[in-house]
Amino acid sequence: MKDIKIKGATIPALGFGTFQLDSEAANHMVKAALNEGYRHIDTAQMYKNEESVGKAIRESGVPRSDVFLTTKVMPGNLSKKDFLPSVEESLQKLGSEYVDLLLIHWPNAEVPVEEYMGELVKAQEKGYTKYIGVSNHTTALLDKVLATGADIITDQVEYHPFINQDKLHHYLLEHDLSLTAYSPIAQGKVMGNSTLKSIGDKYNKNEIQVTLRWLIQQEAVLAIPRSSKEQHMKSNFNIFDFELTPDEMQQIDALKQENKRLINPSWAPEWD
Numbered sequence: 001m002k003d004i005k006i007k008g009a010t011i012p013a014l015g016f017g018t019f020q021l022d023s024e025a026a027n028h029m030v031k032a033a034l035n036e037g038y039r040h041i042d043t044a045q046m047y048k049n050e051e052s053v054g055k056a057i058r059e060s061g062v063p064r065s066d067v068f069l070t071t072k073v074m075p076g077n078l079s080k081k082d083f084l085p086s087v088e089e090s091l092q093k094l095g096s097e098y099v100d101l102l103l104i105h106w107p108n109a110e111v112p113v114e115e116y117m118g119e120l121v122k123a124q125e126k127g128y129t130k131y132i133g134v135s136n137h138t139t140a141l142l143d144k145v146l147a148t149g150a151d152i153i154t155d156q157v158e159y160h161p162f163i164n165q166d167k168l169h170h171y172l173l174e175h176d177l178s179l180t181a182y183s184p185i186a187q188g189k190v191m192g193n194s195t196l197k198s199i200g201d202k203y204n205k206n207e208i209q210v211t212l213r214w215l216i217q218q219e220a221v222l223a224i225p226r227s228s229k230e231q232h233m234k235s236n237f238n239i240f241d242f243e244l245t246p247d248e249m250q251q252i253d254a255l256k257q258e259n260k261r262l263i264n265p266s267w268a269p270e271w272d
């Protein structure tokens, strides 16, 4: 496993995502993922599976301190009144006194950045989380976040071979921040891509494994693929025994010309 070290945090570069996994699937798959060797788990208030994720960690036998656990505060809970009570509820559901990383899931046009970042810092000061960060924040929003003085470590955003995130990625590197790639395999759509397939043939890897390798070979990039199938989850973890050449990295970089965004809800900010 490759770790990303950022501002004192050590985070396994490959994590396991739990979006759209219902209680039963989340419990089963998180336990199986921990058993396979994953040590970085991503959940959110919105996913309605924090209880099952927490239970899976306890049942796995892996010490809580060995797992890097992230949850996210949903947009409806960003106000001063709702923020901290919602985090307390998340911790109760997770059955843990803390998370490793607490993220603002989406900005909310109704709540000023300064208000929710103030609450996020309070959550950190109370020991509810070791590290803080944001998700779905553009460079314009990150300017506001950083102006508050909050010491964030990551922006979790959509990133896979078919989207161009150059502007945001450069911004994050300039500010010593990591990029956590969500929907890292374009929700399965990287399968069948001829460039990824021909590169994979050389290493006996599939398009998804090549994509995950491409992500974690980039500076300060983490990836959190999700799967509801043990076989897929295991195969996605099998990416640490080969290395893409600079030329292969560039061939995959060139796919971003498609610039297709998969996650774009009505409440999304104006993207970079």
Ligand SMILES: NC(=O)c1ccc[n+]([C@@H]2O[C@H](COP(=O)([O-])OP(=O)(O)OC[C@H]3O[C@@H](n4cnc5c(N)ncnc54)[C@H](OP(=O)(O)O)[C@@H]3O)[C@@H](O)[C@H]2O)c1
Pocket: 016, 017, 018, 019, 020, 042, 043, 105, 135, 136, 156, 157, 181, 182, 183, 184, 185, 186, 187, 188, 191, 208, 224, 225, 226, 227, 228, 229, 231, 232, 233, 235, 236, 263
């Ligand atoms: N912050 C945010 O707003 C945000 C938004 C979206 C996602 N996320 C996080 O990022 C995680 C990952 O993103 P995502 O869930 O959108 O999509 P993803 O990880 O890019 O793709 C998941 C899809 O790929 C399929 N898949 C996985 N491994 C496979 C394999 N080896 N072979 C074939 N198909 C495979 C899965 O199907 P099977 O179940 O059949 O394997 C599933 O349909 C989420 O779970 C969540 O934790 C965050």
